[in-house]
Amino acid sequence: MAESKVIERINAPVELVWSKIGNFAGLKAGAGIESVEYKGEGVGMPRSIHLSVGTVIERLDHYDPEAKYYGYSIINEDSPLPFLNYSATVQLLENEDNTTTVEWTGTFEPRGIEESQAKTLAYNMYTNAINGTRLELESD
Numbered sequence: 001m002a003e004s005k006v007i008e009r010i011n012a013p014v015e016l017v018w019s020k021i022g023n024f025a026g027l028k029a030g031a032g033i034e035s036v037e038y039k040g041e042g043v044g045m046p047r048s049i050h051l052s053v054g055t056v057i058e059r060l061d062h063y064d065p066e067a068k069y070y071g072y073s074i075i076n077e078d079s080p081l082p083f084l085n086y087s088a089t090v091q092l093l094e095n096e097d098n099t100t101t102v103e104w105t106g107t108f109e110p111r112g113i114e115e116s117q118a119k120t121l122a123y124n125m126y127t128n129a130i131n132g133t134r135l136e137l138e139s140d
Contacts, residue, residue, distance in 0.1 A: 001085070002115045004122035005105040008130045012137040014094040018068050021090065021102065021133045024060045031128065046075065054080030061087065068092035082118055083108035088126075102130050 010017050020026065025038045027047060037048040043063050049056040056079045062071035073087040088106035095101055104126035110118035 001107045002110055002119055003105065003107050004119045004126070005103065006123055006126040006130060007101060007103050008127070008134070009095070010100045010102060010130070010134045010137060012100060012134075013098050014068060014092050014100045016137060017100040017102065017133065018065070018092055020136060021129070022065065022068060022070065022092065024063070024070060024072065031132070051080060054078065056081055062089075068094075082111045082113045082121065084111045085109050088122075102133075104130065 024045070024047065025041065027033070027036045027049065029035050032051060033049055034052060035050045037050070039046050043060055046057055046059050049058065055076065056074055057076040058072045059075045060070065060072050062069065064070065069089065069091045071087060071089040074081065074083060079086075083106075086106065086108040088104065091103040091105075093101040093103065106122045106126065108118065108122065113121075
């Protein structure tokens with residue numbers, strides 16, 4: 001299994017960051033995402049992320065708002081992303097200076113591309129999500 005991990009700091013309190021990045025049902029269209037559909041709520045809920053190249057279906061596997069932690073996996077075999085057995089976790093940590101550290105980690109088997117390319121793709125996906133949250137919160 002390959003792993004990709006991003007650790008970034010956001011200059012906002014952990015509760016505020018969690019309200020954005022911790023909302024599994026909060027993903028919106030934009031930046032390559034045409035639309036997102038949600039079914040149900042809580043652990044086990046799927047979200048379908050429609051991209052121009054196909055649909056990625058993710059399932060919320062773990063959710064702990066007290067610990068500011070959740071985990072999810074890609075559950076459709078026909079996902080356009082080059083990953084097999086993909087799962088990821090998002091963990092927020094409160095810093096003493098009222099900032100937040102975001103740790104986003106994914107594990108997977110590369111499908112159809114080199115491991116280094118798959119790691120870079122996952123790294124860029126996580127970095128883009130964190131940067132989007134950072135821009136939204138730090139511009140307020």
